[in-house]
Each structure stands twice: as C-alpha cells, then as structure tokens.
Amino acid sequence: MFDYRFQWRVVWKHWPELLEAALLTLQITVLSVVFGLMIGMVLSVWRKSDNKILYWFTATWVALARNTPALLQIYLAFFGLGALGIHFSPYTAVLAAITFNNAGYLAEILRGGMDSISPSQRGAALGLGMKPLQMYVYVIFPQVLKAVFLPITNQIVWAMLGTSLGMIIGLQELTGMTTFLQSQTFRPFEFYLAAAVIYLIVCETILIFARLVAWRAFRW
Amino acid sequence: MIKIEGVRKSFGALEVLKGIDLTVERGEVLCLIGGSGSGKSTLLMCINALEGIDAGRVEVDGIDVHAPQTEKNKLRQKMGIVFQQFNAFPHLTARDNVALAPRRVLGQNKVETLELAEHHLAHVGLGDKLDHFPSELSGGQQQRLAIARALAMKPDYMLLDEVTSALDPELVGEVLDTLRLLAEEGITMIAVTHEIPFAREVADRVAFFHQGVIHEVGPAKSLISNPQMERTQEFLGKIL
Ligand SMILES: Nc1ncnc2c1ncn2[C@@H]1O[C@H](COP(=O)(O)OP(=O)(O)O)[C@@H](O)[C@H]1O
Numbered sequence: 001m002f003d004y005r006f007q008w009r010v011v012w013k014h015w016p017e018l019l020e021a022a023l024l025t026l027q028i029t030v031l032s033v034v035f036g037l038m039i040g041m042v043l044s045v046w047r048k049s050d051n052k053i054l055y056w057f058t059a060t061w062v063a064l065a066r067n068t069p070a071l072l073q074i075y076l077a078f079f080g081l082g083a084l085g086i087h088f089s090p091y092t093a094v095l096a097a098i099t100f101n102n103a104g105y106l107a108e109i110l111r112g113g114m115d116s117i118s119p120s121q122r123g124a125a126l127g128l129g130m131k132p133l134q135m136y137v138y139v140i141f142p143q144v145l146k147a148v149f150l151p152i153t154n155q156i157v158w159a160m161l162g163t164s165l166g167m168i169i170g171l172q173e174l175t176g177m178t179t180f181l182q183s184q185t186f187r188p189f190e191f192y193l194a195a196a197v198i199y200l201i202v203c204e205t206i207l208i209f210a211r212l213v214a215w216r217a218f219r220w
Numbered sequence: 221m222i223k224i225e226g227v228r229k230s231f232g233a234l235e236v237l238k239g240i241d242l243t244v245e246r247g248e249v250l251c252l253i254g255g256s257g258s259g260k261s262t263l264l265m266c267i268n269a270l271e272g273i274d275a276g277r278v279e280v281d282g283i284d285v286h287a288p289q290t291e292k293n294k295l296r297q298k299m300g301i302v303f304q305q306f307n308a309f310p311h312l313t314a315r316d317n318v319a320l321a322p323r324r325v326l327g328q329n330k331v332e333t334l335e336l337a338e339h340h341l342a343h344v345g346l347g348d349k350l351d352h353f354p355s356e357l358s359g360g361q362q363q364r365l366a367i368a369r370a371l372a373m374k375p376d377y378m379l380l381d382e383v384t385s386a387l388d389p390e391l392v393g394e395v396l397d398t399l400r401l402l403a404e405e406g407i408t409m410i411a412v413t414h415e416i417p418f419a420r421e422v423a424d425r426v427a428f429f430h431q432g433v434i435h436e437v438g439p440a441k442s443l444i445s446n447p448q449m450e451r452t453q454e455f456l457g458k459i460l
Pocket residue numbers: 231236254255256257258259260261262263
C-alpha cells in the first residue's frame with residue numbers, strides 16, 4: 001500500500017511552468033490587494049456616511065463579500081455576469097472576484113482600525129490648530145496603519161490562497177497548472193506537494209517581511 | 221479677552237449648558253470648579269469650538285468663535301487645550317509630539333521646531349525624555365508633555381481640563397508646579413480643577429458650576445473661604 005515511489009525529476013522538468021503559474025498567482029494576489037485596498041478605503045468611509053444609499057451599498061458589499069463562499073463569487077463573476085452578456089476572461093473574472101472579496105474584508109479591517117483610535121486624538125489634533133486633513137495625515141492615519149498592518153498582511157495571504165479557486169474556471173494559476181501537469185504525468189503527489197511548498201514559501205516570506213517592517217516601523 | 225454670553229448647549233434632549241455668562245481678561249487665571257457632569261468640560265470645548273453651541277456667543281479677542289466664517293483652526297492656534305486624558309500622540313516621541321504642530325500648522329522649519337520642542341520639554345522637566353514614546357512615560361510625564369505640546373504653539377490662552385485628575389496623588393504636585401509656572405508667566409488660563417488649594421493659590425477668580433449654570437463667581441480667596449451661595453458651600457464642604 002505504501003510502496004509509492006516518488007519521482008521528482010518529472011516535477012523538475014516542468015519547473016518553468018510551475019514558476020510561471022506561481023507568478024500569475026502572485027500577480028493576481030498583488031493586484032487584487034491593491035485594488036481591494038483602494039475600494040476598501042472608499043467603502044470604509046461610505047460605511048460611516050449619513051447618506052443612506054452609500055451606507056447600504058457598502059453594507060451589502062461587505063456582507064456579500066464576507067458571508068458567501070469565494071468560489072460562488074468567482075462563479076458569479078464568470079458565469080453569472082456571462083449570462084448577462086458581460087464576458088470576462090477567466091483571469092479577469094478571478095481578479096474581479098478576489099478584488100471584490102478583498103475589498104469587503106479590507107473595508108472592515110480599515111473601519112476597525114479607524115474605530116480603534118480614541119476620539120480624543122481628534123480633539124488633541126484639532127485643538128493644536130490642525131486642519132482636518134492635517135489631523136488625518138499626521139495623527140490618525142499613522143495610528144490606523146499600525147492597527148491594520150498585520151490584519152492586512154493576513155488578508156494578503158488569504159487572497160493568495162483564494163486565487164487557487166481560479167482553476168475551477170480554467171485559469172492556470174499555480175493550482176490550476178499543477179492539476180493540469182499531474183494529469184499529464186500521473187504524478188499527483190509530487191506535483192501537489194511541490195505546489196504546496198511554493199505556496200508556503202511565498203506566504204511565509206510575506207509574513208516574515210511584514211513582521212520585519214512592523215518591527216521597524218511601529219516601535220511605539 | 222474671552223467673552224461668553226448666554227451660551228446654551230444640548231446633547232440630544234440633555235441640556236448641558238443652560239445660559240453661561242463669563243468674561244476672562246488677558247493674563248487672568250480662572251478656575252472652574254463644580255461636580256462631575258455639571259458641564260465644565262463641555263464649556264471648555266465650546267470655547268475653542270471643538271463643540272458647537274445652540275445659543276449665545278463666544279468671543280475671543282473680538283472674534284465670534286462660532287460664526288461660520290471663522291477659521292476655527294486659526295483660532296485654536298492661539299488657544300492651547302489640555303485634556304484630563306493626556307492625549308499624547310502615541311506614535312511620536314516626546315520631541316516629535318511637541319514639534320508636530322509648530323512644524324505642520326505654523327510652518328516653521330524642522331530644526332527650529334526640534335529645538336523649540338527640546339526647550340519646552342526642558343521647561344516642564346522632561347529634558348531627559350526627548351526620545352521617549354508616550355507609552356514609556358508615566359501619567360504625570362505624559363500630562364506635562366501635553367502641556368509642553370500646547371505651549372510650543374505660543375498660545376495666548378490655555379484651556380486646562382482637570383489635568384491632574386487622572387494622575388496618582390504623588391504625580392499631581394509636579395503638574396501643578398508646571399501650571400504655577402505658567403500662571404507666573406502671565407498666560408491667560410481657564411482651568412477646570414478639583415484641586416481647591418491650588419485654585420485658591422493660583423487663580424485670580426473662581427467660578428462654581430452646577431448643573432449647567434454658573435452659580436457663583438468671584439475672587440479665588442474670598443469665594444473659597446467665604447462662599448455666598450448654599451450650593452457652593454455644600455460643594456466646598458464635601459470636597460475640602
Ligand atoms: N459628546 C457628548 N454626547 C452626549 N453627552 C455628552 C457628551 N459630552 C458630555 N455629555 C454629557 O454632558 C454632561 C456634562 O458633561 P461634562 O461637560 O463632561 O461635565 P463635567 O466636565 O463638568 O464633568 C454629562 O451628563 C455628559 O454625560
């Protein structure tokens with residue numbers, strides 16, 4: 001039963017494809033986090049808005065992004081919008097879905113970060129004669145940054161793992177490519193292990209780097 | 221000169237200030253005393269427009285504080301405020317806490333503001349804590365930092381809200397010493413305080429607050445030793 005014989009040479013032979021797929025995974029991750037952060041910032045501000053429409057738009061986005069499966073979100077972006085005549089490539093659909101998902105989580109992380117700042121910091125800043133923009137730039141945002149830094153790092157890792165769902169709609173990111181290669185070579189164990197190691201190395205690198213930055217930047 | 225006329229202020233259904241009249245001259249030290257929840261903090265925040273008012277008028281050097289066209293940030297530059305809860309900026313060292321507003325608000329150059337910060341921190345006895353973050357300072361030190369931060373803006377007025385209330389008893393003295401120094405330098409101060417002996421010694425006048433109304437105002441020594449109103453007598457009797 002346990003006489004499986006590992007053959008790593010075949011993995012090595014397909015290393016360039018794996019690397020290329022890993023880069024695609026990384027690219028979608030980075031883009032979805034950058035876009036997700038931009039949208040998340042807007043959402044976190046709208047969430048506090050007195051405007052009912054903006055508030056409900058945001059609340060709905062956040063609820064859908066966080067409380068439905070990411071896989072469903074990808075299906076909706078690909079097949080759902082497709083049925084409406086909006087045809088995305090698998091790449092665009094995955095990027096859109098993961099960005100949507102990220103924006104929802106990041107909006108909540110940012111909102112939590114804002115809420116964690118004592119309101120009296122506003123009074124202290126304004127009381128010194130700062131304009132609201134100066135207050136945000138020099139007093140509020142630096143503190144929010146510390147509060148949200150590690151949660152955002154976790155979200156980056158989460159986003160990267162989420163991109164693996166892209167294989168379901170035929171995107172050859174790392175998991176998709178791995179699945180393809182193992183079906184060609186009949187070496188599932190080797191290929192999935194190799195992919196797992198790549199995911200692990202990239203995620204750990206991100207986490208270690210983030211901790212280093214946090215340790216340098218947030219010594220207070 | 222600060223001139224407060226008929227100021228009213230409500231939070232929802234709760235009327236916190238019920239028609240306040242008060243004048244503070246240049247160079248004067250006025251202490252506000254009174255029970256907790258009587259509206260003292262709210263009044264301070266109405267003086268520098270951190271809170272709006274519902275009726276009445278606040279004038280500082282002839283400027284209507286609450287008029288829509290008044291540039292509130294400009295007005296606050298000459299009115300330092302220090303809160304009960306210190307409110308040091310946690311992400312900045314003591315020096316940067318003090319240097320921030322002179323640099324960003326007044327636009328002074330960086331070297332100048334760092335020297336200014338060192339000067340003001342030394343002035344309140346924190347000359348050896350320049351590079352410490354607030355989390356590394358005691359409550360009394362953080363409060364003196366907040367005072368230095370306000371003073372670095374060279375304010376004409378200081379609004380002080382129970383600056384010793386959150387401090388351990390052994391730290392109260394050092395902060396009061398700092399305030400004494402300011403009073404001697406002739407800075408106009410409105411200080412909310414529960415330190416009656418301090419008020420008696422340092423204040424020119426004392427105003428007694430009760431449930432959103434100033435019940436009695438007068439020269440510090442006579443009001444404290446010889447209050448006229450029954451409520452004032454009661455309050456001082458309890459606190460002394
Ligand atoms: N931002 C606010 N919103 C609602 N109620 C407030 C607010 N600030 C103060 N109050 C209420 O106003 C009253 C007076 O408060 P305050 O001015 O802080 O009194 P004091 O400083 O004399 O203790 C209290 O009942 C307090 O609960």
